[in-house]
Amino acid sequence: MDPNKESVDKILGDFEKHIQTYQYGQSPIELYEPISYIMNLGGKRIRPLLTLLAYSLYRDDYEKILTPAAAVEVFHNFTLMHDDIMDNAPLRRGKATVHEKWNPNIAILSGDVMLVKAYDMLLEVEKEKLxxxxxxxxxxxxxxxxxxxxxxxxxxxxxxxxxxYIDMIRLKTAVLLGFALQYGAILAGAPDADAGRLYEFGVNIGIGFQLKDDLLDVYADQAKFGKQVGGDIISNKKTFLLIKAKELATGEKQEDLKRWIDAKEFDKEKKVAAVTKIYDALGIRELTEAKMHQYFEKGFGQFSSLQVPNPKMKALLLQLTQDLANREK
Amino acid sequence: MDPNKESVDKILGDFEKHIQTYQYGQSPIELYEPISYIMNLGGKRIRPLLTLLAYSLYRDDYEKILTPAAAVEVFHNFTLMHDDIMDNAPLRRGKATVHEKWNPNIAILSGDVMLVKAYDMLLEVEKEKLxxxxxxxxxxxxxxxxxxxxxxxxxxxxxxxxxxYIDMIRLKTAVLLGFALQYGAILAGAPDADAGRLYEFGVNIGIGFQLKDDLLDVYADQAKFGKQVGGDIISNKKTFLLIKAKELATGEKQEDLKRWIDAKEFDKEKKVAAVTKIYDALGIRELTEAKMHQYFEKGFGQFSSLQVPNPKMKALLLQLTQDLANREK
Incomplete structure (x- = not known):
């Protein structure tokens, strides 16, 4: 077994055990049950893992910050609970969303209390760092x-x-990854310059991860991909790919693209095939990959220039983030 | 002019000026405009005023805690913004609610960011008190x-x-008044026992205020009352009065009450008159007043036993809360 893999699994296991025993509250049950529900839908726990690994670059007692690390995961799940209401999403990780399983009012209020609970977890950091x-x-x-x-x-x-678009994904998803890393470094007492660089690393790879998401939604191997390939095309979601295609398409391709976007009724498979063909003709995949690599290179460059007390942990964190950058689903 | 009144007005004026200049954020405007909108709908600013007055029992430099005091008002307005979505309320203080003027998604997200901004204001307290x-x-x-x-x-x-019911109103409205007072005392460095007693005072009068609200909704003088007398009766709102009436009514009165509650179509004025008549026959007004006075007496008793450095400010705070207890609208 890969000894690196073992360490990440150990940290993840300790984190998972820790949040399973955390008490958010008891009564009324309608308020607290949805919190346990969404927290137990799973997910890769990337954000708290980034916090724990960034901390571990400098110290070897990550057990001390399991609750503060959980604040990032609780905050993230709070945003998912509220975003799902706004997006009218029926499913989250294959299960009913909170507003579907209960109702929108419960999803609003339970989300509100989750945000408060994230601050409760934040309170567990050392007093002078709060x-x-x-x-x-x-x-x-x-x-x-x-x-x-x-x-x-x-x-x-x-x-x-x-x-x-890049600024939107930076705010919506990337800054939280940056925060997760910087936060771990601050909790470990790392130099400010390191914490700042870890933040930049997180933001840059975070933008890269979202561009990867946009790409996979069109170009993933359906056999490996967890959801329907082409979902974004079907829903006209303004991803990096569609934005670039609209910018670059002229003549017949422009008209074709517009017709598919405006179509109220259509065969889903045909639309996915047709729009993908337009993307291919315009070189959208290559353009998006180039943009993605630009952010990954910047981020990994910032990371590699770090000098940390625990180089083994640095290799682990690099491996984890590179696996995410290279994922196929 | 009443010199006491002048001092409360001075504090209130300073607070109002302060929150008018506070910058919540700029972009996107859809997120931040609703915050200024709801904060400018007015209201009596009771909660921050309680914080500022409690602080002033011990110190004479309340200007130093205007931002921390605003945290309570921002939090309160965040709860109003989200409650209005849940209650499907079209109006708040005579103006369109945020979800009506904009839309529910904006009201959810703008409320979320308001809660974060309340924590930002809380951050302005002295480091060791945070x-x-x-x-x-x-x-x-x-x-x-x-x-x-x-x-x-x-x-x-x-x-x-x-x-x-009492426990619900304690949680929903009274504890925030208790917090507002205790918070002011803590910021002033008051003894813990005083801060604790101010909290209890706030919770008890807070329960009294809500019972007063329930009473006024039925028994206010329509000429003085800001809204429609009998609104709670029309909507079958489970106030203290209705809860007691359901508990005590027997025979014909019980049947009458049930019929009015179950009626899908009815003349509003007739329903208000009929249910009020049942309340009168059951002595509900007196029962509610007795319960209300019980909480006021307990609260004001706790308050009067306090020994504070500034007795003039104590008289002001007493006057303010008694005016609220005796209000007719």
């Missing part, structure tokens, strides 16, 4: 909300620029 | 959510006990 940690957390939390609002605004907009 | 203040704030915030969930649960329940 103000700076909370300031960064608040900034990040507001940015995640801003990103979600930009994303909703894009839905009703006719065109979105590449720049506006 | 952990204890935040712990109390989190506890209170979770309780307010619990109270709202209990209230929603009551809507679909056939019967609610007096005890469950």
């Amino acid at each position: 103000p700076s940690v909370m300031r960064l957390f608040n900034k990040t939390a507001a940015e995640v909300c801003e990103g979600q609002q930009h994303d909703m605004n894009f839905e009703s907009r006719d065109s979105v620029s590449e720049e506006a | 952990p204890s203040v935040m712990r109390l704030f989190n506890k209170t915030a979770a309780e307010v959510c619990e109270g709202q969930q209990h209230d929603m649960n009551f809507e679909s329940r056939d019967s609610v006990s007096e005890e469950a």
Whole structure:
């Protein structure tokens, strides 16, 4: 067995055990049951893992920060609970969303209390670190909300620029990865410059991960991919690919693309095939991959320049993030 | 002019000026405009005023805690924004609610960011006080959510006990008044025993205020009352009055009450008159007043036993809370 893999699994196992025993609250049950429900839908626990690994670059007692690390996961799941209401999503990780299983009011209120519980977990950091940690957390939390609002605004907009799109995904998803890493470094007492660089690393690979998501939705191998390939095409989701295609298409391709986007009724498979063909003709895949690699290179470059006390842990964190960058599903 | 009145007005004026200049955020405007909108709908600013007055029992530099005091008002307005979605309320203080003026998604997300901004304001307390203040704030915030969930649960329940109702209003509205007072005392460095007593004072008068609300909704003088007298009767709202009436009514009165509650179509004025008549016959007004006075007496008793450095400010705080206890609208 890969000894590196073993260490990440150990940390993940300890984290999982820890959050299973955490008490969010008891009564009324309608408020607290949805919290356990969404927290137990699984997921890869990337964010708290980033916090625990960043901490472990500098110290070997990550058990001490399991609750503070959980704050990032609880916050992330709070945003999922509320985003699912806004997006009217019936499913999350293959299971009914909270507003579907209970109702939207419960999903609003249970989400609100989750955000409060994330702050409760944050309170478990060392006293003298609380103000700076909370300031960064608040900034990040507001940015995640801003990103979600930009994303909703894009839905009703006719065109979105590449720049506006990158800024939206930076806010909506990437800054939380940056925070997770910086937070772990701060909790470990790492130098400010290191913590800042880890933040930048997280933001850059976070943008890369989202571009990867956009790519996989069109170009994944259906046999390996967890969901329907082409889902974004079917729903006209303004991904990096569609934004670039709209920008670059002219003549017949432009008209074709517009017709498929405007079509109220269509054969899903035909639409996916036709739009993918337009993407291929315009070289959208290559353009998106180039943009993605640009962010990965920047991020991994920032990471590799770090000098840390525990190089073994650095290799583990690199492996984990590279696996995510190279994933096929 | 009453010099006491002048001082409260001065504090209130300073607070109002302060929150007018506070910057919540800029972009996207859909996220931040609703915050300014709801914060500018007015209201009496009772909660931050309680914080500022409690602080002023011990110190004479309340200007230093205007931002921390605003945290309570921002939190309160966040709960209003989300409660209005859940209650499907079209109006708040005579103006369109946020979910009506914009849409429910904006009201969810703008509310979320408001809660984060309340924590930002909390961050302005002295560093060494932050952990204890935040712990109390989190506890209170979770309780307010619990109270709202209990209230929603009551809507679909056939019967609610007096005890469950009092506990619901304690959580939903009273604990935040208790927190506001305790918070001001803590920020002023008051003895723990004083801060604890101010909390109890706030919770007890808070329960009294809600019972007063329930009473006014039926027994206010329509000429003085801001809204339609009898609104709670029309909507079958499970107030203390209705809960007691259901508990005590027998025979014909019980049947009458049930018929009015179950009626799908009815003349509003007739329903209000008929249910009020049942309340009168059962002595509900007196019962509710007695319960209310019980909480006021307990609260004001706790308050009067306090020994504080600034007795003039104590008189002001007493006057303010007694005015609220005696209000007719």
